[in-house]
Amino acid sequence: MKCLIVDDESFCRDFVATLLSATADCHQASSGMEALEKYKAALAAGEPFDLVIMDIMMPGMSGHDAAKAIRHIEKEQKPAKRVNIVMLTALNSSNDAMESFCNAQSAAYLVKPVSKEGLFNVLSKLGLMKR
Ligand SMILES: [Mg+2]
Incomplete structure (x- = not known):
């Protein structure tokens, strides 16, 4: 599985x-613009x-906006x-994530701090990972 992790905070990406x-x-991107560039490059290379x-x-x-652009x-x-998009949201903005989910841009969302569980x-629900 090839994954792009997009977050402006490096410790979250890591x-x-x-x-x-x-x-x-x-792979990692630190901004929406960088994410789009990497998404497009991977698509163009036939390795989405x-x-x-x-x-x-x-x-x-x-x-x-980056998800909409994708x-x-x-x-x-x-x-x-x-591509499966999972949105990451802070606790106080989960409505934001719901909005994206309902607009069908994202398949799921996770509230920060992200836990392994x-x-x-989420990934097993999306069929991306066996438990
Ligand atoms: Mg952030």
């Missing part, structure tokens, strides 16, 4: 990458991501499958 190190080929874990609150382009590219380029539960 933490998720550590949790997934045994199961995923993890299976999973994007996307922080919502980031300076510049938000996780919402779905827009998918509409235009029609890759074989849509919570992350693995």
